[in-house]
Structure formats: structure tokens, C-alpha cells
Amino acid sequence: MTPNQMEYLLRSLRILETIGRRGSFSAAATELGMTQPAISQQVAQLEGVLGLSLFRRLHRGVAPSDAGQILHTAAADVLARIHAAMQAAELSTAQKSLTVLTDYGFAANWLLPRLGDFESSYPELDLCLLTTQARQTGVVSDQADISILFGKKPEDGERVSVRLFAEEVYPICSPSYLAQMGQPATSADLTRARLLDLDSPARHWFTWEDWFRLLGQSSRPATKSRNSRLFGNYPLLLQAILQGQGVGLGWRPLIDDYLQSGQIVLAWPEPIRSERGYFVSINHNKQKLVETFKAWLLEQASASPFA
Known part of the structure; x- marks a missing residue:
């Protein structure tokens, strides 16, 4: 014809x-x-x-x-x-494309170093990574097929969301700074360190005030003193820690690779924890593909040497 x-x-x-x-x-x-x-x-x-x-x-x-x-x-x-x-x-x-939404810290310090493993298994897939400073779990925007966002457990978390990591926070620094400062014997000893802080006006993250309070200390050096420094985003804070500028709070899993390589060390061995964490939420328009990516995320999370 x-x-x-x-x-x-x-x-x-x-x-x-x-x-x-x-x-x-x-x-x-x-x-x-x-x-x-x-x-x-x-x-x-x-x-x-x-x-x-x-x-x-x-x-x-x-x-x-x-x-x-x-x-x-x-x-x-x-x-x-x-x-x-x-x-x-x-x-x-359409199934050959997948859009992932997460925050910049998670993307830069955990997801990007591992994406090569996923892409080698699915070379035909076009992956788009979007970053946001939002901390709204349980929500996938119209632009994204799957989100990995930090916050409290969504009310409908059992239905649409899965927790990838619970919030677990340690004081961390470079090996050279720890050698200069000396290993703290008590949590109060950290008050003599230069404390690097994350600017979090919306109180989505733990602060040094939270850390000292949860470990039974009533106070810490004033934020604006010469003994502290404030940063506007987490990757910048991590960079300052790596350069030996002081002690900062480190969130797992964002610090896992640095701990494993020895670029940073724990300035205090015990973490503080909360019910917050990173939650994976999916858009059911691409059910099979996002479930595949979610399964890969969970596998990578469980393979962490610090899990």
C-alpha cells in the first residue's frame, strides 16, 4: 500500500x-x-x-x-x-527520562558520587537532577518524578514516602584541626573550638545550641564571637571544615564519604538524633521507573559503611 x-x-x-x-x-x-x-x-x-x-x-x-x-x-x-x-x-x-528533586547538599555530597552506578545499569536513561533549598518532604513537584528531601516524616509517609536516612549529627573537623585542638574529653571542651555554624533561620537543621543543650550543656560561645563562623549553605560549611577552619556539625549520610576517606574525623563520638531525615517521595506517573530508582537508592543507603 x-x-x-x-x-x-x-x-x-x-x-x-x-x-x-x-x-x-x-x-x-x-x-x-x-x-x-x-x-x-x-x-x-x-x-x-x-x-x-x-x-x-x-x-x-x-x-x-x-x-x-x-x-x-x-x-x-x-x-x-x-x-x-x-x-x-x-x-x-517518556519512561526513558527521570527527573530527581533534592537539596543541594544531598545532591553534591551523597547522590552525585553514586549516580554513575545507576547510569551504568541504565545507560539509555536520561537523568535530570533538580536542586532546591526547600525542606518539604512527602511532596513531588510537577517538575519531578521523585524527590529526596529533608524534614519531618510526612503525614501520609507510609503511603507515598519512604525514609532513606534518619537525622544523625556528629561534630566533625579535619584531622589537622583535631590534632591542633586535641581530642575533647567532655562535650564542654568543644566550647574552646572554633564552631562553624549553618545559617538555618527556618530551624530545619540542628544548631550548635541544640547540640550543647541535648548533651546537657546550658550554653555555647555566642554566634557572633570571634570563636565562631556562620555559613549560608551546607556544601560551603563542609568546605570550611575540610580546610581545617574549625568544627562543624556533620549530617549523615552527607559526611560518609569524607569519613571513609579520612578527610574528616569525628570530634565527638556520639551523635544527636531526631525523627527528621531524608524521605523519598515518588510521582506515580512513572511507577515502574521511579520504583527502580527508589530501590537503587535504598540499596545504596544500606551499603554505607556507617549504616
């Missing part, structure tokens, strides 16, 4: 299906964006080719003949199958 013949057949099927469904040449013409004479001419040509009368002209509208009804049913079925096939093809293409 030539391309022109195929085009003629598909156009005829569409016209037959629309006339049979709408019961009128004029209504079919309006829906298809054609004129009524063009519809009538197309039907007449088809009837001439087949040698059959396909429609009975009524006072108002038309009704399919027996042969017309058979062809209408077949046309509706064929068009439905073509439509379903086109949707499947579009979905197949």
Missing part, C-alpha cells in the same frame, strides 16, 4: 467513525474541521469503491446501513488501537 493509499484509508476510517458516532454529515464535518460537501464527497467515493451503500439518508441526519454498521464498528476499533499504540509509544519515550 502506497503512502497516499494509506492516508486515504485512515481518513476514510476517521470519517466513517465520526459520522456513525455523530449521526450526521454536518456534525461530523464540524468535528473534523471539514465542509459538509467534502464529507459527502468522501463517503460517495468510498461507496463507489466498495459498491455498497454505507448510510441511509434520513429526514434529519443519517443512519448506517447494515454494511455501514459493520464498517463503523471496524473503523472505531482500528482507530482506538492506533490511538492506544501512539500513547504507548509516547509513554515509552
